[in-house]
Amino acid sequence: MRFPLLLALLGTSLAAVAGPPGYHAPRRFLTPSRQPYHRDPLRISGGVNVAYYNGDLTSKLSHNTLRVGVNVGLTKTLSPHLTFVSDLSYLHLKAVDDYPDRGYSFSADNSLLTGRLQYNLFADKSLYIGPTHKEMPVLVFVEAGVGATIFNPSAAQHGVPLPPEGRNTYPALAAVLPVGGGVTLRASKRLAFTVEALYYFSSTDLLDDISQRGNPDKLDDFGTLTFKVEFSLGKSQKKPLVHNN
Known part of the structure; x- marks a missing residue:
């Protein structure tokens, strides 16, 4: 009698530790x-x-x-402060010369791939397990990373198309270093909206196909303002059980 009773008590204890039916501890x-803390599922x-x-032509908005x-991407939470983000973007650049007498202009349709680390200025306490758990509907972050862009500029002077400068051929590839920040607003456990501004330092002076014809000592840069909708791929986390010792 004692042995079955001990087994029954042990089973009851294990069930209590495991949590209620359907509960899976993160x-x-x-x-x-x-x-x-736990990590949120991957988000698209x-x-x-x-x-x-x-760049060479102008710095004026x-x-x-x-x-x-347009852009698509993946986001993965690493910790309450750190998030990894990878984005593939298709963007358009178009600008005219600061100097009308010189009369340069260009346009380009570029592809961009980046990987970045975002740092939340305030810890995401919704990831915490225990009494310090707190919902965080707004996250403010700064970020930096690395990437590459494939660019294909078309330059003109006074509206007349120009041949590629020197022996350059396009499309061409350049490295970029993005830095910036943004804000994420959580609509639900699965849905969020992010607005971010990024500035990209590039390794080329040919984003505009104007280098020797402009200022060969200055590399071209660019920036983006992006609005994203994020959706969680995994199941929503159950609220962590809190054990008061």
């Missing part, structure tokens, strides 16, 4: 301060962007023609 990680995103050019591009 995998736990620890912050440097030993705070346990889609959105639109506008791009700004800063008023001399840029802003056109809408």
